[in-house]
Amino acid sequence: MVKFVESDTTGLPLKRKQVAHACEKCRRRKKRCIHSGPRLHGDPSSTGSPTKSSGTERSQPSPSSRSDRTRVSTPRVSTPNPTTEEIHPVSPAAKNGEKNAATHPPPFYGDLNPEAILMEATSLCSRRDVSAPGGHGIWQAPIPPRANTQNSNIPSVQSSSRRAVQDMVRSYLWNHCLPCRAPASDYAVLKRIYFEKMNPIFPIFEDPAVSGMPDEPINILVQQVVSLAAAADPEALQHLRTSPNGPLMSRQEFCACLSNSVLTTLDAGLVTDRVWLVRLSAALSLYTQPTNAEEADIPALLNSRAVHHMHTLGLQMAVDDGHPKKDMIRTIFCCVWALDTITGAFYGRARLIHERDVGWNIEDCIRAQIPPFRLLLMVISLLNQVIGLYCPGTRPSHPVLIEFPIFEQMILDAEALRLTGSCLASLEIFYHSVAILSTQSPADVASSAWPQPAANSRRSLAADRITSIVGEEFVGQLSYMPLIPYGVSLSLSVSYRKMRHSKVPMFRNRGKQAFRKNTQLLKSMDDMFWKSKTMVAMAEQVLNEMDKAVASLAQENGLPDLSKKAEAVPQGERPEVQPEETRALEFAQSATEAGNEWMLFDAVPDLDVFGHFDPTFDLGAVDAALVGNFDFGTSTNWFDWHQQLG
Template identity: 85%
Template sequence: MVKFVESDTSGLPLKRKQVAHACEKCRRRKKRCTHTGPKLHGDAAPIGSPNKSPGTERSQPSPSNRSNQTRLSTPIPTTEDTQPVSPAIQNNGKGAETHPAAFYGDMNPEAILMEATSLCSRRDVSAPGGHGIWQAPIPPRIGARSSSVPSVQSSSRRAVQDMVRSYLWNHCLPCRPPPSDYAVLKRIYFEKMNPLFPIFEEPSVSTVLDEPINILVQQVVSLAAAADPESTQHLRTTPNGPLMSRQEFCACLSNSVLTTLDSGLVTDRVWLVRLSAALSLYTQPTNAEEADIPALLNSRAVHHANTLGLQMAVDDGHPKKEMIQTIFCCVWALDRITGAFYGRARLIHERDVGWNFDECIRAQAPPFRLLLMIVNLLDQVIGLYCPGTRPNHPVLVELPIFEQMILDTGGSRLTSSCLASLEIFYHSVAILSTQSPVDVASSALPQPATNSRRSLAADRITSIVGEEFTGQLSYMPFIPYGVSLSLSVSYRKMRHSKVPMFRNRGKQAFRKNLQLLKSMDDMFWKSKTMVAMAEQVLNEMDKAVASLAQENGLPDLSKRVEPVPQGEGPEAQPEEIRALEFAQSATEAGNEWMLFDAVPDIDLFGHFDPTFDLGAVDAAFVGNLDFGTSTNWFDWPQQWG
């Protein structure tokens, strides 16, 4: 009688009891094998198996009384032919923990000995010859004495984390919109923002509402979508609760997510990368002390990505290659955006990356691909502002035509609002793509290429935000950043131009950009700081106009001038009549600067109150165009109120 016995994926029969088999290398060498252990039917698959992903389980206090066990994450799976990319710990439910492989670079002396002596080491595949080896850990021997040296994850730290968890479940994690409001915020995010920065996958959001990862994703998605004008009627954190202002709503969500991440509740580094990167992009500081939090979160995202080895290329057959590429591209783009927004040094360098950037960009969806192409241009522009690289002659970075970039990425079918949002980012890079020597940085007459490119790009940003697509854009942080650059360009014209017509044109553009930033000051911290200082500048200009008008015997055009009917009042002198006629025409035009058309050499800024720190204003606005020289824009509210 023949009896057929089932076998598992490795070819071993599925019996109730099995004898441990040595690995193939140890079997050939007839050595005792410590690399494999007995595998029972129904146990979790080992790390490296393509059929099951390593996960992390940890007991969490939950508001539900049914269970205190919460599954936290599902990291990137690996195959036996490629290096692992997730250092998460897998718990098979029986108390045994399996640790993943660790990477040792060729500069590490341990790598040479490990590669020569270990049977389970493999060289990385990111480049011909590799840059190091992946070493599978040796499981501890049975009966081995544990070290008396306390580990980094000591019992005292775990005790503190246990105390923090109760606070998280009672105060931080419940801070999220109710399902009806979250449905609207989620739609806004995945329609307008996630296509441009796909750090999250919509199917990855679990339907189990009590999972910490899912709650954190809901909070970050709601935080990002709150900047959209459509979300104003859905900013609440309790069912049927009162509507909150954007600042209150965003501050509540940002503090909750940041506190949860700091507590160590999330241990899956893949989700730590995603959440840290998303929070770095969308969180908004509320005061000067919090202004470095976005840059800090960016460094955390880069740190976890390096720990996972996301910067190292994987084989084409890797089941999660596309997701790894997308996450890495998001972190790389965020690193460049953070460098531009906050004047920070770039943390990811091409010499440390095993991926081919062109191939990674081509593998992305059209909206994200177009964003990456713009970020790639920004990366070249940042090189102009690095320390010690200030040129002795004008430098102009050649930029491709934006329309051609759209066609190259296959984005011609994208919505107009999406393309307009990316066009603002493109023109922001165009403003920064010109560099002048230090001695002419504040000249009244900049270089021809610099002047024309900056002026046209600034005008396009103002037109798109204020006229063409008002309320329709993807309100991501590079929108107010572009408007603030346009504000700086108009300030430069108003400040240094010697021709009254151009000074007047610069002032009108300055006012218009100020109004645009003021409409977004409850969404973005940078808008609020720029508005505070710009309003102080305009107030000081009005004071100077009134003072000069009084000194020259002319009417104060900050007030409405009423014409004097003929035949009434005292007889006026010809000079007074001409002054009144000129003032009336200037007031009707809504432009008090026409007062100085007759005096083109007058310097209005030279008549500011001596107590007004005009040098700080110049440094701030000019530094906005030269982010390598001024990075303390978050201190402006302390100076300007």
């Protein structure tokens, strides 16, 4: 009679009493159990009840197994927000067999995968997803790895060399990146700004997430992102420091330091929990600002990372009502879904999340959110309809006007009556931005300068409301998220087209006044948002060229003496003798501000000022950039236009 005695990972034999038993379910089915690994010399962490050896002695673990157990049993720092393990709980057997079960989600096998059929039939630990009737596949608990001496020399994707490089980077992160954060007193103000004005609209973080364990890497990263977002608020100007006794920094320097620190830390792999990778990547994508053309794609790249980790976790698939973290999972999914649409509009990118791949009911998800976020998601739904007009292959050849609900009715539907005026105004700017985009007939962009009759009133009213809210009603009180400069830029483009193509002098002058005002609003935000900076660079050059052309044409048409207009300037503010060009520009500016530019256009009504621009000025590039605001496909060229125009 031959007996087969099981051996451990080192090849030493195990006694029969020490061999792990099958789990209860497999024993009942009389099946071979694969849910618990072999027992290691009395290791209490292995599956099965502890057994005594012969006599009164217990078998002791070897030094190698003792060190492994010590390393595995190191307690993880708990965070108030859930981790990957809490979203997808794994069985105790899987935890015993796989050390990193807490940081890796269970694999999902879709019904298109033939492996799913066998998994569901043979595994007791699998469960079918409940996102739709019948489901789309199964979740399989990780199978514990078995010792395989033949493949022990084959490096895995997470090879030792890669881990060694990451270990070398950690010292740099702890010495240079993680210390770059606002002191406690300054951070208290920045945190209050963020959670009062920004997080209610885009709740990617939960407030308790940044109140405990302040020295843990994840919490440090959250503090950095919160400070980065809050830095755009005017109230934060006196709190932009990165050390307790450090000097006050400019917005650009402060934000660049924080953005680089967070991005470097994420790239280094210091954060392994995918739930936090989703949160941090999504927040950084929304709030980081490029500083040059080479960084123009960073926000879109971070959005794609957030979507990638979300899909890996399966957050796009609905969970049952009994799941303890259903509300949190649904909110994170809504944040990433909204961010993906915003990225598509801001940067001319294809959307990565499609409703046909989502297991949630989108309308139910929106209704389950807090009122500010619910209102944002309702506007995002409108934006999704608008983007559909601009997708390649579906651009209509005839004018299309999307039916738009009244914003006041949307506030009532979102139960957002109790929101502050500044919060509602910030969301109203985004609503009017989408309204402007909805009036653009894609086939008309290059063929005609005239808007469609039904769209003209909506576009003009929306642009005027954006300018009024930002420049008059709520100056310095808004939630200064990237939605604000985006809306002002669209308003600038509307006024530019009116100024550029209108045949009536009164409308041309009105367009120029609105264009100048929107330029000033963007200039007040150019140290917060890169988009504002690029738009201001183009707009100011256009205004300067217009002033030169108007002054030259006024001189040619015998309008009031330019030298006498120049004498109106106080003597102490100008030199005794001014060049002719300087006096011409002063007259043009004063004439524009007083509305006297009509004198020129009344004398020559069909005069095209743009036709008298300096031939070296690339007017075609300006036209393409500013009109491109209406077309998602060319939005990414803002950085190229900025380089061309210096």
